[in-house]
Amino acid sequence: MILETRNLGIRFGGVVALEGLDLQIEKEEILGVIGPNGAGKTTLLNLITGIYPPTLGQILFKGKKIEGLAPHKIAALGISRTFQNIRLIPALSVLENVMLGRALHVKESPLDSVLLHSRVKAERSKWISFAEEILESVGLGGEMDIEAISLPYGKQRTVEIARAIATGAEILLLDEPGAGMSKQEKETLVTFIGNLRKGMKRTIVLIEHDVKMVLNVVDRVVVLDFGVKIADEAPEAIKLNPKVIEAYLGAEAT
Amino acid sequence: MRLLSSIKITPWLGKHSWLLLILWLILPILLRNRSYWMHILIMLAVYVLLTQSLNLVLGLAGQLQLGHAACFGIGAYVAGLLMVDRGFSFWSTLPLAFLGAALVGILMGLPSLRVGGDYLGVVTLGFGEIVRLLLTNLMSITRGPMGLLNIPGPSIGGFVFTSKIPYFYLATALALFTWFVMQRIMNSKVGLQLMAVRTDEQCAQVLGVNKGFVKLFAFCVSAAFAGLGGAFYASYFSFISPDSFLFIDSLIVLLMVIVGGKGNLIGCAIGACILGIAPELFRFLGDYRMLIYGLLLTTMVIYKPVGIWGLDKRKFNTIRKMG
Amino acid sequence: MLLIYQQLLNGLVVGIGYALVGLGFSMIFGVMRVINFAHGNVYMVGAFAGLTAAKYCGGNFYVAIVTGMVVGALLGLILERLVFRPVRHMETFAGLLTSTGALFALGIIGLLIWGALPKSYDVHVPNISWEVGNVTIYYMQVFMMVVGVLVMLALWWIVSKTSIGIAIRASAHSTTIAQLMGVNVNRVTQFTLAISSALAGLAGVLLSTYYGLISVSVGFNAGIKAFIAAVIGGVGSIFGSLIGGILLGLIEGIASGYVSSGYRDAISFFILILVLMVRPVGLFGQAATQKM
Numbered sequence: 066m067i068l069e070t071r072n073l074g075i076r077f078g079g080v081v082a083l084e085g086l087d088l089q090i091e092k093e094e095i096l097g098v099i100g101p102n103g104a105g106k107t108t109l110l111n112l113i114t115g116i117y118p119p120t121l122g123q124i125l126f127k128g129k130k131i132e133g134l135a136p137h138k139i140a141a142l143g144i145s146r147t148f149q150n151i152r153l154i155p156a157l158s159v160l161e162n163v164m165l166g167r168a169l170h171v172k173e174s175p176l177d178s179v180l181l182h183s184r185v186k187a188e189r190s191k192w193i194s195f196a197e198e199i200l201e202s203v204g205l206g207g208e209m210d211i212e213a214i215s216l217p218y219g220k221q222r223t224v225e226i227a228r229a230i231a232t233g234a235e236i237l238l239l240d241e242p243g244a245g246m247s248k249q250e251k252e253t254l255v256t257f258i259g260n261l262r263k264g265m266k267r268t269i270v271l272i273e274h275d276v277k278m279v280l281n282v283v284d285r286v287v288v289l290d291f292g293v294k295i296a297d298e299a300p301e302a303i304k305l306n307p308k309v310i311e312a313y314l315g316a317e318a319t
Numbered sequence: 320m321r322l323l324s325s326i327k328i329t330p331w332l333g334k335h336s337w338l339l340l341i342l343w344l345i346l347p348i349l350l351r352n353r354s355y356w357m358h359i360l361i362m363l364a365v366y367v368l369l370t371q372s373l374n375l376v377l378g379l380a381g382q383l384q385l386g387h388a389a390c391f392g393i394g395a396y397v398a399g400l401l402m403v404d405r406g407f408s409f410w411s412t413l414p415l416a417f418l419g420a421a422l423v424g425i426l427m428g429l430p431s432l433r434v435g436g437d438y439l440g441v442v443t444l445g446f447g448e449i450v451r452l453l454l455t456n457l458m459s460i461t462r463g464p465m466g467l468l469n470i471p472g473p474s475i476g477g478f479v480f481t482s483k484i485p486y487f488y489l490a491t492a493l494a495l496f497t498w499f500v501m502q503r504i505m506n507s508k509v510g511l512q513l514m515a516v517r518t519d520e521q522c523a524q525v526l527g528v529n530k531g532f533v534k535l536f537a538f539c540v541s542a543a544f545a546g547l548g549g550a551f552y553a554s555y556f557s558f559i560s561p562d563s564f565l566f567i568d569s570l571i572v573l574l575m576v577i578v579g580g581k582g583n584l585i586g587c588a589i590g591a592c593i594l595g596i597a598p599e600l601f602r603f604l605g606d607y608r609m610l611i612y613g614l615l616l617t618t619m620v621i622y623k624p625v626g627i628w629g630l631d632k633r634k635f636n637t638i639r640k641m642g
Numbered sequence: 643m644l645l646i647y648q649q650l651l652n653g654l655v656v657g658i659g660y661a662l663v664g665l666g667f668s669m670i671f672g673v674m675r676v677i678n679f680a681h682g683n684v685y686m687v688g689a690f691a692g693l694t695a696a697k698y699c700g701g702n703f704y705v706a707i708v709t710g711m712v713v714g715a716l717l718g719l720i721l722e723r724l725v726f727r728p729v730r731h732m733e734t735f736a737g738l739l740t741s742t743g744a745l746f747a748l749g750i751i752g753l754l755i756w757g758a759l760p761k762s763y764d765v766h767v768p769n770i771s772w773e774v775g776n777v778t779i780y781y782m783q784v785f786m787m788v789v790g791v792l793v794m795l796a797l798w799w800i801v802s803k804t805s806i807g808i809a810i811r812a813s814a815h816s817t818t819i820a821q822l823m824g825v826n827v828n829r830v831t832q833f834t835l836a837i838s839s840a841l842a843g844l845a846g847v848l849l850s851t852y853y854g855l856i857s858v859s860v861g862f863n864a865g866i867k868a869f870i871a872a873v874i875g876g877v878g879s880i881f882g883s884l885i886g887g888i889l890l891g892l893i894e895g896i897a898s899g900y901v902s903s904g905y906r907d908a909i910s911f912f913i914l915i916l917v918l919m920v921r922p923v924g925l926f927g928q929a930a931t932q933k934m
Contacts, residue, residue, distance in 0.1 A: 114525050115524075116521060116524075116525070135524070135529075136521070136524035136525050137524045137526075137527050137528055137529045137530070140524070140525055140526060140527035141527050145525070145526075146525055148522065152518075152519050152522040154514055154515050154518045154519070154522075155518060155630075156514065156582070156630040156631075156633055157511070157514060157635070158635035158636050160635075160636055160639075161511060161635065161636065161638070164511060164638070165511045165512070165515055165526055166526055168508050168511055168512055168526070168527065168528070169526065169527030169528070171508050173507065173508040173509075175504060175507070175509045175536060175540070177507075178503050178504055178507030178508060178510070179500050179504060179507075181641065189638070189641075192508075193638070193639055209636075210635050210636050211635070212635065228526070232526060232527060381734070383735045383738065429919070430915070430918050430919065433918065433919065434918060436675075436735055437671070437675075437676060437677035437737065437738040438677070438918075440677065440738050441677060441738075441866075441869050442915065444866075445866075445870075445911040445914050445915060446911075446915065448866075448907070448911055449908055449912065449915070452905070452907060452908040452911070453908070456905055456908070570742065573739075577739065606750060606753060606754075607750065609746050609749065609750045610746065610747055610750040612743075612746055613742070613743040613744065613745065613746025613747035613749075613750070614743060614747055615743070616739055616740070616742060616746070617724075617725060617739075617740040617743030617744060617747075620729060620732075620736050620739045620740050620743070621728045621729055621736075621740060624734075624736065
C-alpha cells in the first residue's frame with residue numbers, strides 16, 4: 066500500500082469539506098475519484114499534497130505519516146500533482162517548465178549557479194537531458210523551446226503532466242486532466258495514463274468529471290459526495306451502485 | 320513602446336552588445352572627461368547596479384521591496400565607517416559592505432514568509448524607514464544627520480583615485496559584476512524556482528520549491544549587491560548622510576525597473592539609463608519632475624506593465640547555452 | 643502623574659485621528675485588496691480644502707469639516723476611476739504602484755498650490771474646556787471622541803444594515819461571486835473610496851486643527867500611520883481600525899514623554915513590524931484575507 070488515509074477530515078469554518086475518509090491506494094494502481102461538484106475531490110488532493118493540514122485523521126505515504134508536512138517536503142518524498150486550472154509558469158518555455166519539475170532533485174546551489182564549474186555543468190546537462198527525454202516521450206519533443214502557455218490547451222495539459230512526472234514522484238495525483246479536452250484528446254490521455262502505469266511504474270490517482278472516461282482506464286473507483294466516501298469498488302460495480310446513481314441524479318453515471 | 324520593438328536594430332544590437340560595451344568604455348574619452356558628464360555616467364552605472372539587484376527580488380521573485388535604498392545605505396555606512404574610523408582600505412570594505420547589506424536583506428525578507436503582495440511593500444518600506452531613523456539617531460556611531468565626512472577614495476598600489484575616470488571604470492566594473500552574477504542566477508535552478516514562486520506560490524511548493532528559502536535568498540542577494548554599490552557611493556562622494564538614502568530613492572529605482580522591464584536585466588538597464596538621464600535633461604522642470612515620475616509610474620503600470628523591454632522579450636532556454 | 647493623564651488624553655485624541663485615516667485605509671484594503679498609497683495625501687488635500695473654505699467663513703470649524711469631507715470624497719472618486727479601476731484585474735501589486743504615482747502627483751499639485759512652508763491652521767474651535775479632577779479637557783478633545791463614536795456607529799450601520807453594505811461585504815469576499823450575484827462592483831469600489839477618502843479628509847481637518855499646523859508634507863506620514871493603525875487593529879475590521887488607531891496614538895503619546903521625537907516615528911514602525919511578525923492579521927482581523 067503506497068498511500069493511505071485514515072479517518073481523514075477537514076473543515077473550513079463551519080463547512081465540513083471532508084469527513085471520515087478511509088482510503089487505501091496500492092502501488093501501480095490507477096484509482097479514479099469521482100463525485101459531484103463540491104464533493105471534496107480537490108480538497109483531498111490539497112490535503113495529500115500538504116497545502117493545508119487536516120483537522121482530523123492521518124495520511125500515510127509508504128507507511129510514514131505525512132499530514133501537516135510542508136508541501137515542498139511532501140513533493141520531495143515522492144508525491145506530485147497537476148491542477149484543475151492548468152498552472153504552467155508564463156515566460157518560461159515548455160522545457161523550462163518541465164525542468165522546474167525536476168529541479169528539486171538537482172544538486173545545484175546558488176553559488177554553484179554563479180561559478181558554473183564543471184561538476185555543475187555536468188549536473189545541468191543531465192538535468193536538461195532528463196527533461197528533454199520526458200518531453201520526447203510525451204510527444205512534445207519539437208515544441209520544447211516555445212513559451213509553455215502559448216501551446217494549445219490540450220498540449221499544455223500534457224506539459225503539466227510531464228512536469229509532474231519530472232519530479233520523479235511515485236504517485237501522481239491528476240486533477241481533472243481531461244477538462245476542456247475533445248473526445249480524441251481524452252482518448253490519447255487515457256492511453257497515456259495507462260502507459261504511465263505500465264511503462265513508468267507510477268501510481269495514479271485520477272480525479273475526473275467525465276465518468277465514462279474514468280471508468281475506461283481505472284482499476285478502482287472511489288466516489289465522494291458531500292465530503293464522504295459513498296462507494297469504493299471496481300468500475301463495473303460502480304455503474305450499478307444505487308448510491309452513486311443517486312448522487313449524480315442519473316446525469317452522467319449511466 | 321510599439322515603436323521600440325519594431326525597430327529592427329534591436330536584434331542586431333543584442334548580438335553585438337559588445338559594441339555597446341566598447342562604446343560605453345570609451346565614452347570618457349569621447350566626452351573629454353568633462354566632470355559634469357562623467358558624474359552622470361557614474362551615477363548611471365550605479366543605477367544600473369541598483370536595478371539589476373532590485374530585479375532579483377522584484378522582477379524575478381515577485382516580491383515588493385520598497386526598502387532597497389536602505390540596503391544601499393547600509394553598505395555605504397559600513398564601508399564609510401570602516402574606512403574613516405578603522406582605516407580600512409576601500410577594497411577590504413567591499414566584502415564587509417556586501418555581507419552587512421546581505422544581513423539586512425535577510426531581515427527585510429523575513430516578513431515575506433508571512434505576508435505578501437501590497438502588504439509586504441509597506442513592511443519593507445517601514446524597514447527602510449527604520450534603518451534611516453536608526454542611522455539618524457545612533458549619532459555616536461553614525462554621526463547622525465550631519466553625516467560622515469572625508470571618506471577616502473580607493474587606491475591601487477600607489478595610485479589614488481582622484482579624477483572621475485577611475486571611479487567611472489570602477490562603477491562600470493561593479494555594475495558588470497552585478498549583471499554577470501544576476502544573469503547566472505536567473506538562468507539556474509534557483510532562478511527557475513524564483514519564477515515559479517513569483518507566479519504561483521502554491522504550485523511552486525507542490526513542485527518541491529522551499530518558498531521560504533528561495534524568497535530569503537532573493538532578498539539577501541539583492542540587498543548584498545546594493546550594499547556593494549553603497550560602498551562605492553560612499554567612497555566616490557566622500558560624504559554620506561542618512562538623507563542620501565530615502566524612500567524616494569527606493570521608489571526611483573523601482574520605477575526604473577518597472578519602466579524598463581521587470582524581470583529582464585536588459586530592460587532594467589534601459590530603465591536605469593532613461594530615468595537616470597532624464598533628471599538632467601529635464602532639470603528645468605524642477606519639482607515638476609516628481610509629477611512626471613508619478614504620472615509615469617501610474618501610466619506604465621496601467622498600459623504597459625511589462626515594461627519597455629520586459630519578460631515578454633525573454634530568451635527561452637538560455638540555461639541550455641550556459642550548461 | 644498628572645502628566646500621564648494629559649499625555650494619555652492627547653494620545654487618545656490623536657489616536658482617534660489615526661483611527662479615522664486608518665479606517666478608510668482598512669476599508670479599501672478589505673474590500674479591494676489594494677494598498678492605497680495615495681490615502682495620506684487625500685488626508686492632506688482634505689485638510690487644506692477645509693482650511694481654504696474656513697478662510698472665507700472666518701475660520702469656521704464646521705465649514706472646514708464638511709468641506710474636508712466633501713473634497714476628500716470627490717478626490718476618492720477620482721482616484722477610484724483613474725488609479726484603481728484600470729488595474730483591478732491585475733494580479734500583482736499594481737494598485738499600490740499606481741496609487742504611489744497618485745501620491746506623487748497629489749504631492750506636487752499640493753506643493754504648487756499651497757507651497758512648501760508649513761502654515762498655521764486658522765480654524766477656530768470654541769474655547770470651552772472642563773476641569774475633571776486635575777486634568778483639563780478641551781472642547782476639541784471631546785468633539786473628537788464624539789466624532790469617533792459616531793463614525794463607528796454610522797459605518798457599522800451601513801455595513802450591516804444597508805444593501806450597499808451587503809454588497810461591500812460580498813465584494814470583499816470575492817468580486818467574481820459578487821458580480822455573479824448582480825453586485826455592481828464599480829458602485830462598491832466607488833462607495834468604498836468615497837467614504838474612506840471622506841474620513842481621511844475629516845481626519846485631516848481634525849488633526850490639523852488640533853496641531854494648529856499644516857504642511858504639504860504631512861501626507862506621507864499620515865499614510866504610514868493609517869497603514870500601521872489598520873494593521874494593528876486588523877485590516878478589514880472597522881472596530882479593529884478604531885482600536886488600532888487609538889492604541890497607536892496612546893503608545894506614541896506615552897513614548898514621546900520618554901524618548902526623543904526622532905525615535906517616535908521609529909516606534910510606530912517597530913510596532914508595525916512586531917505586529918506583522920507575531921500576529922499579521924492584527925488584533926481583530928480575519929485570517930485568510932491576504933492576497934499573496
